[in-house]
């Protein structure tokens with residue numbers, strides 16, 4: 346099919362493909378640089394996995410002072426704080442209010458948003474992506490831009506354009522597990538919290554269950570070192586839970602929504618390819634069955650759940666890892682473990698390797714962390730510039746990184762920072778009349794810092 350014959354639906358200087366965390370941050374930061382920006386999103390709201398996937402809280406950077414490496418993060422935090430929808434640490438947030446705030450910031454930054462529009466193909470000519478092909482209620486059409494930023498999480502645009510990429514554990518091709526998250530409301534926090542603290546005190550396993558000042562944390566996964574372990578084993582023995590329910594079960598309170606517990610499960614360890622529509626559909630269908638079972642368990646075995654009900658199920662299945670694009674620099678496992686530094690870095694993190702499901706088979710023994718008094722790794726700007734293309738950038742969990750490195754940088758603070766750096770980079774390259782790959786990433790960071798981004 347000759348896609349160039351399709352009608353031109355829209356045009357912009359910068360088109361951000363996917364309006365998840367990275368996409369929204371890219372759009373806001375490029376819009377604030379005065380560029381004409383359009384963000385194209387398949388769902389009806391921004392935030393992606395963080396909002397429509399119900400993923401909270403923002404994980405710690407594990408660096409003293411929690412530098413967020415993003416100024417848009419400050420704007421988002423301040424707006425959420427103003428409506429009581431984030432905690433003082435800026436970590437635990439209300440996903441519904443985050444959707445609202447991201448949209449507000451986009452609109453105020455002059456960004457145009459096109460919802461309910463799926464990007465299905467790409468038109469490439471001489472190393473340039475000229476158009477993306479989209480499908481929506483108007484049918485099939487093209488959207489044209491000077492520069493595209495692929496923030497689809499799965500690198501859909503890069504792959505359709507023919508960019509090289511990797512996918513899954515290099516040893517066996519297996520992707521990280523996927524999850525269907527949900528929120529239960531009507532929970533009596535004090536009553537549930539008392540049970541958590543009693544079990545934690547009985548077992549000494551405070552890191553796995555605790556309650557203090559309206560903040561709930563509870564987890565019970567593979568192995569025995571969990572405060573709620575006996576309760577889960579009893580429920581499995583009684584046939585009220587399946588063994589897989591205990592493979593990964595984790596709940597958090599939600600700031601601004603007292604009585605809500607956000608669950609980071611059920612988690613699926615087979616059929617985990619986020620780019621396979623059948624796997625994603627299976628996760629939705631089997632996920633809802635598991636959620637019903639888990640709610641019944643909570644009501645029977647946990648205190649404070651007597652009046653609880655499921656108030657939200659993620660519309661977006663939680664995909665931790667799928668494709669990662671070959672960029673001008675690909676962050677390696679060794680970079681992460683060595684805590685490598687880069688002149689053109691935009692993000693610092695010491696969040697650990699986080700591979701679920703026991704598929705971590707990299708031998709880190711030969712890799713010594715740098716002895717530079719800086720316990721973190723950095724992500725270079727070059728990992729956002731897609732190899733072999735003049736006007737294509739990538740941000741978010743699908744940026745240029747090896748499997749093991751991706752397992753750490755996939756968390757929200759790095760993903761936000763990557764979107765912001767890509768948005769500023771795309772805007773700056775247009776302003777200077779050069780290609781993104783010709784930019785000095787240091788300049789991008791300088792703009793981030795000038796606008797309020799904090800680094801260690």
Ligand SMILES: Cc1cc2nc3c(=O)[nH]c(=O)nc-3n(C[C@H](O)[C@H](O)[C@H](O)COP(=O)(O)OP(=O)(O)OC[C@H]3O[C@@H](n4cnc5c(N)ncnc54)[C@H](O)[C@@H]3O)c2cc1C
Nearest residue numbers: 363365366367387393394404464497498663664741742757
């Ligand atoms: C189950 C789970 C638990 C996690 N827990 C935590 C946690 O506790 N803390 C933390 O900090 N991080 C956590 N993470 C990681 C983090 O939340 C994600 O990696 C991050 O939110 C991904 O952001 P992104 O912008 O790269 O992608 P996404 O947020 O997924 O955004 C991609 C966007 O693109 C859109 N899109 C995709 N394809 C197309 C297309 N073809 N056309 C148009 N639009 C498209 C999607 O609808 C979506 O809005 C977790 C992840 C998962 C899956």
